[in-house]
Amino acid sequence: MPDSVCDSKLLKKTVEENRKIVIEADKKIEKTVQNIQNGIYPKEGIHFVSHMIGLFGQRLWFYHKTSHYSDQLKISDSCVGCGLCSQICPMKNIQINNQKASAGNRCTMCYRCISRCPQKAITLIGDTV
Numbered sequence: 001m002p003d004s005v006c007d008s009k010l011l012k013k014t015v016e017e018n019r020k021i022v023i024e025a026d027k028k029i030e031k032t033v034q035n036i037q038n039g040i041y042p043k044e045g046i047h048f049v050s051h052m053i054g055l056f057g058q059r060l061w062f063y064h065k066t067s068h069y070s071d072q073l074k075i076s077d078s079c080v081g082c083g084l085c086s087q088i089c090p091m092k093n094i095q096i097n098n099q100k101a102s103a104g105n106r107c108t109m110c111y112r113c114i115s116r117c118p119q120k121a122i123t124l125i126g127d128t129v
């Protein structure tokens, strides 16, 4: 789950090591886009075995994991009520009231809001972003 590299408690590597991973991922994305533009489509992860690994090693594990965290989203006082988190949450889990964001209990730990908040005001497992 590369999105979760922003939540400090989940970091298994240093911030610098994570920056390098993100830079390498960006390069891979750019190369893949160029290949697609040239008619070469990526085939990683579409094999049946890959689906099984993804299902048991990631999705089912995360479904179980998220059920314990769905109401744990913390939004600090640095929230300025811009509404970005509310717009991008796929679960419609964040509302803006009186210029402040507040979360419900439908979070699936996708980390979109945490990664994109301009104020770094949202955390889930860690205390800082």
Ligand code: SF4
Binding pocket: 075, 078, 079, 080, 081, 082, 083, 084, 085, 086, 096, 100, 101, 116, 117, 118, 119, 120, 121, 122
């Ligand atoms: S994106 Fe951040 S600053 Fe904007 S409303 Fe959400 S929590 Fe507040």
Ligand code: SF4
Binding pocket: 073, 088, 089, 090, 091, 092, 093, 094, 103, 106, 107, 108, 109, 110, 111, 112, 113, 114
């Ligand atoms: S982590 Fe994802 S699902 Fe949870 S509140 Fe943020 S955007 Fe919504």
